Amino acid sequence: MKNFFELYDLPVSFSPDPAIVKKQYYALSKKYHPDFYANQSAEIQEEVLQLSTENTKAYQTFSDKKRLIEYVLQLLGAIKEEEHYNLPQDFLIEMMEINEKLMDLQFDPNVEELQKVKSLISKFEAGLNDELNLHTNDFDVVDEDHKQVKLSKIKDLYYRSKYLARLNETLTKMG
Template identity: 50%
Template structure:
């Protein structure tokens, strides 16, 4: 059973977070292991499994990054350990950022760091806007394969940018 089915929600990139939270709290009470202490081992294990499912469902559906990956996996568009080939245009754009980061490893430069951070922020903001538009379209129309493939591409671009952000010097 997937998390959307568990919470009786339609498969969406933007589920109603109030419903997610209320389902989580309701199931947390319903499947609390303490209420089943006198039951059989099988029943206790079943409740523990449902409690675990509830926690994982909430953690995934309430976290936009986890949710994005989860929906793409459910739709069969993204596989674990997939080696996705990013578009050359994006990689060329990122080459300048990577070169600047390598330069700063040898010669720290506060003004150059601010420039690179601003560039990464701008790219990230543009990707977020495109992703929001496409995921909203999917939620409204049920999406199609082209929409899902475009979302997948933006998902991998975001992952790439996250790795660059981790390399940015702090301060």
Template identity: 40%
Template sequence: MSNYFEIYDIPESFLLDEKALKNTYYKLSREYHPDFYANEPQEKQQEILQLSTRNTNAYRTLSDPDLRMQYILKAHGILEEGKNEIPSDFLMEMMDINEELMELEFDFDADKFHEIGEKTNGVVAQLDNDILPVLQRYPELHGVTKDEALQQVKTYYLKKKYLLRIQETLSKFAARS
């Protein structure tokens, strides 16, 4: 079973040419359209249906930056269910934000709400900024092995997911106020 990058004949990468990806998706969608195989034997029709489904799944995964990142990390066995450690220094940093969120639950304060939002956005921006060079150069890395780079991306991915939960909590507050 070939991987999603092979289906589109592109190198494994965290940053893709979205337009080229979409063009290839459409090209394959036309190529594997069931209508063109209506007179073929059942076996051939089944095969085309599988290729069509795989094309759709591949596009859905690769066109979404988060799903693409998750896909690459899982493909290399870097991201495993239930075995993903978020660095403790980051969790300590987030503990303050979580405590502030709990306080907002009991006593909503618009200024505090905006302050937490700003702080969270700042952490996300910093994370994005720090990981960008790794994403841009992957897999051609200098001074870092591919495995080390994937570990850095994994840490980024887990932190970002954590921050997303905080941002979702904040947006629930925003809906209430």
């Protein structure tokens, strides 16, 4: 995996400075603009195109909080691709009520009930996002002894948010 933090000369963080990210993006966009290499060999043009693409991917990752969290967790080895994370039982029990309501709504559509479920999921999401922001924003300042604990908590919240995203996809399909 390419290290976007190294590309942008930044320390690994869940909260990189947006002004520095933007500045680095524009500097690298200018440096690796394909038009500046039009008279170079095909190999150099291909390399520049690859660097330009990496720059764009890095900027997109740094600009999207959820994507950034996933990226940093992968970079730090906290999650692996296609990992099967077991969500805590208490969370799954809370979600069981919502899933049951969604199943009922699939068989017996009801606009009012659908709005209640959407509101309930939004409430869960808001609390989860607040907690996730709390942990990611202070990750950089905790001492090394507590970083792994903090990382585990962020990982758990990340997987919970993915679960809620799937519920939202189901809601979107229902109307």
